[in-house]
Amino acid sequence: MYEAFGFRLLPWDYGVRNLLRRPARSAMTLFGLTLVVVLVLVVVGFIRGLEVSLSVSGDPQVVLIHTLGAAENMENSSIPSSQAALLSASLKSVQRQQGPSGSKVVCASPELFLGTQVNIDHESEESLGLVRGITPATPLVRRNVQILQGNWPGPGEVLVGRLAATKLGTRPEELAVGKTVTFEGRTWKISGHFASTGSALEAELWCPLEDLQLAMKRQDLSLVAILLASGADLADVDEFCKERLDLELQATAESTYYASLQRHYGPVRLLAWLIVVIIAGAGIFTGMNVMYGAVTGRVRELATLQTIGFVRRAIALSLLQEGMLLAMSASLLAAAFAVIAIQGTAVRFTMGAFTLRVDSTTVLIGVGVGLLVGVLGSIPPAIRAMRLPVVEGLKAI
Amino acid sequence: MFKSTRFALSILTVGLLVVGCTRNDSSNKTDPDKKPSNAVASKHVLDSEPASAKGVKEVKQQAKDGDEVVVVGRIGGSDKPFTGRASFTIVDVSFKPCPDGEGCPTPWDFCCEAPDDLAKGTIFVKFVDSAGKTLANDAKALLGVKELSTIVIRGQAKRDDDKSISIVANGVFIKQK
Structure with missing residues (x-):
């Protein structure tokens, strides 16, 4: 005998068996x-992927x-x-940092950064890629970069980010070590692949700065990235730039730069959340229709x-249980599918480029929406069931 | 009776949660309109306007390293003229900020002026301690100034080479907040 809320409940397995009675x-x-x-989960994974990619990109x-x-x-x-x-x-x-033979190495990375047309293995179609001219000092500043395969790029070579193939709209095999890509009128041999904890750098192609300057017939740099010494902060560099106004330089914390990009993509995220609401709404109506x-x-x-003594609230609760069971099973299946x-x-x-993130937050939101669909989709039919007159119900065909 | 007590308790709980969860940022905010009152500020903020103030352009052209200077200017020259310490840039008073009607969110960057002209009429000002290091206090809170404040700076010119000049200030008179 199940009893709660001051009335007798229908057995738990009654609801389960009811679901199995109509398997199709x-x-x-x-x-x-x-x-x-x-x-x-896909839309939330998209939002989370974008947010995390930009937030891990800025080294404080x-x-x-x-x-x-x-x-x-x-x-x-x-x-x-x-x-x-x-x-x-x-x-x-x-x-x-301590360099060879007691010398000090300054953690400053002069870089040339641009978006340019990249041709993979001399195909006729070109894609827009992100290229960064780097020096051997770059890893001192870009501390999260790891070479996954191959070597640091030598003259005429290029190091390819883990997500560069996605950015270029091609298959990863096309950017295998030893293959070639063409940009800025020069062919570059792929020397290796790198990762950078999921940051925006992973979509880039890195080649030696001097080679890139030569290929582009440019003498200038886009930026100098520096690693702050312990105890120093942005204000130290900002003061230098403001004091040396003749240099026409400006200092921006890398984290601030990527935070501004986050703001830039604000409307995209808002739209994505709107899609989540619309999908959830559609799910609620689907569930409601089935339960009706x-x-x-x-x-x-x-x-x-x-007639046999169950109060209307107990019947409504049983219908709610059926809806919830379906919704929770669906949520678990969906979460498993999304993770895999x-x-x-x-x-x-x-x-x-960035990767869709089905992390704990995404799963929590997805399952939460599933639960909401189950509850909201079952309430109106449950209310309807509570209002049905017993005599008319018994006479129904 | 019981219901109304429970209702009142619920309202009280929600109220406490709202009050408890509201972050009080007053300690982090600086109110430039509030007159600075601490001892460090009073040492730097002047009660009367120093005489014979020159424009920023004039000082940049004429001042030599170590010269005592009095310069009048407006805080600005970029979207972030303050560094977060007791230092900032000022521009010549001849420059006009973008008119209100143009919808410029940072009129103190004087973006309507030619960049080359603006660079010639902008100078860096800093307040330093006895060791020559810029004071860690934010100039906004320390001196009670803000973007576009018109101020008169008294200090010493510091010229590193032919191109770079800044002012190590020892006093500021705020003409217009």
């Missing part, structure tokens, strides 16, 4: 709800020094190459339950 309809409902939760210890007014678009920045040496010598707040069907088809059964099939899928966007 239950399976179809389960499939529909699973599809709804999968869609929610790294400051980007660029041209005045280029804080939101580094590709437009242009500073003379000579200023890299000047900054390394003048800035006391840059970290210095279940109530209509079981009028006599529900009336009989009342969707997690890590690469997506291309203007600033590079």
Whole structure:
């Protein structure tokens, strides 16, 4: 005997058996709800992937020094190459590491960064890729970079980011070590692959700075990325740039740069959340429709339950239980599918590429939406069941 | 009776949660309109305007390293003229900020002026301690100034080479907040 809330409940397995009594309809409902939760997980995974990619991209210890007014678009920045040496010598707040034979190595990375047309293995179709000219000092500043395969690029070579293939709209095999890509009128041999903890850098192609300058017939740099010494902060570099107004430089914390990109993609995220709401709404109506069907088809059964002594609230609760069971099963199936099939899928966007993230937050939101669909979809049919007159119900065909 | 007590308790709980969860940011905010009152500020903020103030352009052209200077200017020259310490840039008063009607969110960057002209009429000002290090206090809170404040700076010119000049200030008179 099940009793709670001051009245006798229908047995728990009654609801379960009811679902199994109509296997085809239950399976179809389960499939529909699973599809709804999968869609929610894909969209939330997209939002989470974008957010996480941009948030891990900014190292709080790294400051980007660029041209005045280029804080939101580094590709437009242009500073003379000579200023890299000047900054390394003048800035006391840059970290210095022990180098070979007792010398100090300044953790400053002069870089040339641009978006350009990249041709893979001389195919006729070109794609827009992100290229960064780097030096051997770059890993001192870009501390999260790891070479996954191959070697650091030598002359005429290029190191390919883990997500560069997605950014270029091609298959990863096309960018295998030893293959070639063509950009800026020169063919570059792929020397290796790198990862960078899921940051925006992973969508880039890295080649030696001097080679890139030569290929582009450019003498300038886009930026100098510096690693701050312990105890130093952005204000130290900012003061230098403001004091040396003749250099026309500006300092931006790397984390601030990527935070501004986050703001830039705000409307995209808002739209994605709107899609989540629409999908959830559609799921609620689907669930409601199915549960209404279940109530209509079981009028006599529900009336009989009342006749043998179950109160209307107990019957409504049993219907709610059925809806919840279906929704929760669908949520679990969808979460398992998302973790196996969707997690890590690469997506291309203007600033590079990122992977869909089906992490604990995504799963929590997806399952939460599934639960909501189950509850909200079952309440109106349950209310309808409570209002059915017993005598009319018993006479129903 | 019981219901109304329970209702009142619920309202009280929700109220406490709302009050408890509201972050009080007042300690982090700086109110430039509030007159600075601490000892460090009073040392730097002047009660009367120093005489014979020159424009930023004039000082940049004429001042030599170590010269005592009095310069009048407006805080600005970029979207972030303050560094977060007791230092900032000022521009010549001849420059006009973008008119209100143009919808410029940062009129103190004087983006309507030619960049080359603006660079010639902008100078960096800093307040330093006895060791020559910029004071860690934010100039906004320390001196009670904000973007576009018109101020008169008294200090010493510091010229590193032919191109770079800044002012190590020892006093500021706030003409217009």
